[in-house]
Amino acid sequence: FDAYDLAQIKNIGNISNLTNLGDAFSIINGSFKTNLTLTEMYKLISLLRKTEITDIKFKKLTTEEVEDSFTIDTQMETLFTDSKIADEQKRVLILNAAGVEKLGYAVSRLVQNRGGFVVNITNSPKVFNNSFIVSSDLSSTTLKEISYETGIREVVGPEELNTLGLSDIKGYGADIVVVAGIDYADGLWYTLLSLSPFFVPTPK
Secondary structure: OOHHHHHHHHHOOOOOOHHHHHHHHHHHHOOOOOOOOHHHHHHHHHHHHOOOHHHOOOOOOOHHHHHOHHHHHHHHHHHHOOHHHHHHOOEEEEEEOOOOOOHHHHHHHHHHHOOOEEEEEEEOOOOOOOOEEEEOOOOOHHHHHHHHHHOOOOEEOHHHHHHHOOHHHHHHOOOEEEEEOHHHHOOHHHHHHHHOOOOOOOOO
């Protein structure tokens, strides 16, 4: 997938029209293989059409680099690390609150590739349908960036941990806790990341 493919997708007419949508599918299918559902493909195409070419950085990787998860993550950090996040050094705890394998690791990679400091990834003692973030510092750049990148908008204060049944996580000493629930696991971002050829399985 390159700048030419993106330009083609952006130039297609209204994708509510089945013919135009079919043309967009053809462009996507000609660039990479996927088992995304039609609904997920539609969401991906809608996202691409809103993306400006100037906002995209293209980088070619060798087959060996693609198969090496460490190399991939290093490249991602180089491209996307935010110095303000790195400088804040907020300690971030990731909770898999959906009971879905690899979910915690998916969120962790996203945070770390932006320069965040993840202290631990673990399973939540209970499942949550809706994701949320726990933080006392609402002005934190790290918090704002995690919320933006994950799409998790709800933020609660640490005083809510007891009520939520998460009092045990206080021992991790985290400044920010990302509780990834079932809604996040069902989202397009996690679907794309879990299908990625450089996604490394993890029990969390």
